[in-house]
Amino acid sequence: MGFFNKIKKKVQDTASKTSEKMSAVAEKTKKVLKIERLREGLTKTRKNFSDRLKGLLSAGRKIDAALIDEIEEVLITSDIGVKTTTRIIDGVKSRVRKGQHQDAGVLYDMIKEEIRNILVTSPSVEADKAYTTNPEDVPHVIMVVGVNGVGKTTTIGKLARNYREAGKQVLIGAADTFRAAANEQLEVWAQRAEVDIIKQHHGADPASVAFDTVKSAISRDAEVVIIDTAGRLHNKVGLMGELEKMSRVMQKQRENAPHDTFLVLDATTGQNAIQQAKEFMKATPVTGLILTKLDGTAKGGVVIAIAAEFSIPVRYIGVGEKIEDLQPFEPEKFVNALFEDKMDYEEVEVPVDEDDAINE
């Protein structure tokens, strides 16, 4: 090999190594940013929740009934609900009894553990985090449902974008034909996500829009179909029946459609969220839950109640209005973001060389 060739190779090697590292760093930055967004989105909840708990538990207090009452208050005011709160409190009490603890200082970690246990033993742990789909099901049809005003359309925009970034061709179906200008709103989101949309006129039959969308997805080999639906209150029998009709009609194209039905819940909703989940699950086979507007509430605790109560995973949470603010729900990270002031980024690893030039 000639001298110049050697130099050339060296330069090439370095270049490719550097670019590898650059992309690893970029990857890391992205992950860190994501966790930061989660933390930021949960700021209000954390302040209300862990800061208050700390205040209660740090002043060298002894464990007694009054203190337990105060802890209960913190939990309930975070929308965790009476039922799940009781579960947490009972768990803490039995730990205290077993360990014969007296000092309140130990309770913080116990509460965290109890909540962690609820979340990591819930089905939410199993949720798909990578926007993968089953290659057998092309298109993979997702129907998005929920009561009025929870943020379905916005969530669909974000979902579409995330699937597209995961390399999938996405088609959106505008089956909210009821609300004024729902089509127009979804169109804007489709543009932002750079995916196509199928729609009909205002007032059209939503089942027909769903049918068209799946049909068109099949003909253009789109891998993911996301169907928006009109907001409906779960106690309206007729409207709930409509969801079933939509599914039936889509099944004429694809037997298993919809492969996923995501129920969107607004995190600022109180205990009615549980009622909503129950009723929607009765009406249609919900496969995943999405909690929106977590950044806007100090009461993110409803996530815990929901994860504890249902055998269906929380798939995504919305912690802000930007596209990247729809995040897969990862129980471990969520608990950390809820309890810790500082984040531990150790899990976000990046290969580092000794002779690492770009680190300087």
Add this chain to the structure above:
Amino acid sequence: MFENLSQRLESAIKKVRGQAKITEENIAESLQEVRNALLDADVNFQVAKKFIETVKEKAVGQEVKGRITPSQLIVKIIHDELVELMGATKTDIKMASKPPTVIMIAGLQGSGKTTFSAKLAKFLKNKGRQPLLVAGDIYRPAAIDQLKMLAEQINIPVYTEEGVEPVKLSTDAVAYAKKMMRDTVIIDTAGRLSIDEEMMAEVENIKKSVSPDEILFVCDAMTGQDAVTTAKTFHERLSFDGVILTKLDGDTRGGAALSIRSVVEKPIKFVGVGEKIENLEPFYPDRIASRILGMGDVLTLVEKAQRQFDEQEARDLEDKIRRNEFTLQDFLDQIRQIKKMGNLRDLLGMLPGMDKAMRNVPVDDKALVRVEALIQSMTVAERDNPKIINGSRRRRIARGSGSTVQDVNRLLKQFSDMQRMMKRLTKGKGGKMGVMNGLKAANQMRRARK
């Protein structure tokens, strides 16, 4: 999950039975139940706690008299207290002495601002005013189109301006209204989080620049524990004049109403009860009180029933049932009265306990019409004593009413089942409230409040 509060109280209060006075000890458990019911209804924790204290003060020492059970007494005290906290029914909108009157609508994302803006415009138009709607949400995709489409349905103009930020847009809109002789300006604003400093400053600036005569805060009735914080923050920034509670057509217990009332001393002026523009109602404190307590909309039913039902008649009827003299003629009268009162399912759904019991029973008004026709084809003797209706009579009745013998058979079977059931209801003590008892209890409550 949400058990009926009255049922829960019933069990908690068994111990109190036979005691003549309410004491701190004998209601402790009931109050705990009430507290949990309030929390399940999303009433703010502190608000619930304070509320329970007040109820305790009022209840302890009271004597339990006559036929009223201690649980009824407590429910009444709680209910009255709730109604009082909730304030009076108010739908007035402050009007400017010099037009145009400017009304600003604000609230969280998705709470129902745009829909309410259109509803209010229609409400005011019906009162003879000439509203102008202003599309102040320039951020959310298609928000302007949404308002335009709604406005078109009710024939009300919308003011928009391409690329102009909301503060200037609003002042321009007011000037435009003056020029066009529109006497009311309704500004729909973008949804915003109370923690979003920039957006909160914006809405404050809109307020400064147009000095609205009325600022309304729109709140989703399903809101949880955060309702208090949100309402407080909006109130601190805007000092609003009234609250609008939306989506009450759902099954939320609506504890947010109580929470908000107790942190801001402003009336709840309207409630949204559906997605259509006409689905707007005044706020009735006693209804929401029953609702928060999970008591069914007993009072609404009472109001409706009051208009139609002569109480004496009801009492006579109950006597008849007790003496097993309830005839097909009485049944027909009942059906007619029920028809006057409105949709049967709605009506039954309002009775405590009935909504669940009736959920799967197909109750349709058409069936009532058929029953009516059948009974009408019977002779007086037949109506009084269905036992005499033999085969040939059945065929005649079927022919006369344009139905089949099977229909007649079914009716007679249903009627005898019903007689049996009614007897059981009027006899049974401590069991589920019968329809008549339910009505009576509700009446008592209503009268006691007056």
